[in-house]
Amino acid sequence: MHFKNLFSHFLGTVLLSTSVKSYLSAKSLPKMDFESITAKNNEARSFNSPASAKIAIDNVRVFNGHDIGPATTVVIDGAIIGDNTTGAKQINAKWATLIPGLIDSHCHPSNITHLQDLSRFGVTTCFTMACFETQMCKSLKGHTGLADILTTTAPASASGSAHGIITAMIDPSLLIHNDSQVPA
Numbered sequence: 001m002h003f004k005n006l007f008s009h010f011l012g013t014v015l016l017s018t019s020v021k022s023y024l025s026a027k028s029l030p031k032m033d034f035e036s037i038t039a040k041n042n043e044a045r046s047f048n049s050p051a052s053a054k055i056a057i058d059n060v061r062v063f064n065g066h067d068i069g070p071a072t073t074v075v076i077d078g079a080i081i082g083d084n085t086t087g088a089k090q091i092n093a094k095w096a097t098l099i100p101g102l103i104d105s106h107c108h109p110s111n112i113t114h115l116q117d118l119s120r121f122g123v124t125t126c127f128t129m130a131c132f133e134t135q136m137c138k139s140l141k142g143h144t145g146l147a148d149i150l151t152t153t154a155p156a157s158a159s160g161s162a163h164g165i166i167t168a169m170i171d172p173s174l175l176i177h178n179d180s181q182v183p184a
Helices: 003-026 034-047 112-120 134-139 162-170
Strands: 055-062 072-077 080-082 089-092 102-107 123-128 148-150
Touching: 034 112, 034 134, 102 112, 112 123
Parallel strands: 055 089, 102 123, 123 148
Antiparallel strands: 055 072, 072 080
16 A cells, blocks of 8 residues: 555544544444344345346456456356356346455444445455344345355454444443453
């Protein structure tokens, strides 16, 4: 990363952390209704299955991770990607490029709309960086046609830090107050 960009990123992170910390200290944020969100996520499972029609994407260039190939036809038949166009609905990609699914390695989705947004932008896999409510995180898994989600557990945070203030509002027992608590 260019030094100027690195410095801007660092400065932006410091300013954001400072502003989040002061905002959260001054405000009492409403508690998240994990139960309602979980119910809606589970309910949405039946509405998100993609059409099972066989689709042939014509005139598409495929990026294989190294090179972009010449225009070709790619057939998607459910979970199978192939080249047999028999019975497929034809779509002209007009020389667009097909790329592998993107991975978001740091996100915080809490509902189906977040997964739909990630999917719309080409993200097929995402890693959530904090799961404070196990059932809610589980309710985001296994939605056919939406980004797959991999979750962590709840984070341990330093007391008084920007993340620590958020953690304290959800589960104060996760705060680390001194070095002796780190191994646990």
